[in-house]
Amino acid sequence: MVKSPEPEVPPTLTTLLASIRPSEGEETLSLRDILSRIGTRSFAATLLVLGLLMVSPLSAIPFLPSLVAVVILLIAGQAVMGRHHLWLPDTIMRRRISASKLVRALDSLERPAAWIDAHRSGRWTALTRQPISLLAYLVIIAVALTWPPLSLVPFSTTLSAVGLSLLAAGQTLRDGIFVMLGYTYLGLLVTGVSVALARVF
Secondary structure (H helix, E strand, C coil), rough: CCCCCCCCCCHHHHHHHHHCCCCCCCCCEEEHHHHHHHCCCCCCHHHHHHHHHHHCHHCCCCCHHHHHHHHHHHHHHHHHHHHCCCCCCCCCCEEEEHHHHHHHHHHCCCCHHHHHHCCCCCCCCCCCCCHHHHHHHHHHHHHCCCCCHHHHHCCCHHHHHHHHHHHHHHHHHHHHHHHHHHHHHHHHHHHHHHHHHHCHH
16 A cells, blocks of 8 residues: 655644635635645545535535535545545536535534634544554545435434544544544444434334
8 A cells, every 4th residue: 555645734624614715706616626725635634624514504405415425435445545646536526516505614614613723632643644544534434335325314414424524633633632532422423323223123
C-alpha cells in the first residue's frame, strides 16, 4: 500500500467550512466546486464536510443521503488504498446544490464547528496516523453503507453522521480525542439500536 501524503491541517474547522460558503451571486455550487475549495489531497477534510452536511437539515432532502453515501464510500475507499489525490466520476462531480440551501446548512453548523475548535487537544495523534487511522476509514465506510436503505426516512442518517463526523474531524485536525469520541459514540449508538430492536422483536 502506498502511504498518502498528509495534507496541511486546517487552522480551524470554522475556517474549513467558511472555505465552501458560496460567494455573493453564486446560485448553485457543484461538487467539483466544493472539492476544489477543500483540496483534492484532503480526504479526511472532504469526509468531514460531507458528514457535517448530513448532520445539517440537508439530510432531510430525499435521496441526498444515498448520493452522499456513494461519495463517502469512494473517498474513504481511496484513502484506505493509499491514493495521493481524490478522484470521483465526472457524473458525480457535476451534481449541484442550491447555494441558499448550502448557506442554511453551514449556518446550522456554526455552533458545532465552534465547539470542536474550542476543544481541540492535539493528543493521541497516533490514532490519526497510518496504519491505525485505516480503522477510522473502515468504520466510516461501514456507517455510509447504512445510509441508502435509510434515505427515505427524513433525518434517519443524522445520528450516525455525528459519529462519522467525529472520526473525520479527528483525522482532519490530527486529534485522537475526537477519533475516540467517534468510536465511543458509534458504539453506544449501535448498542442502543440493538437493544431497541431486541425489545421490538
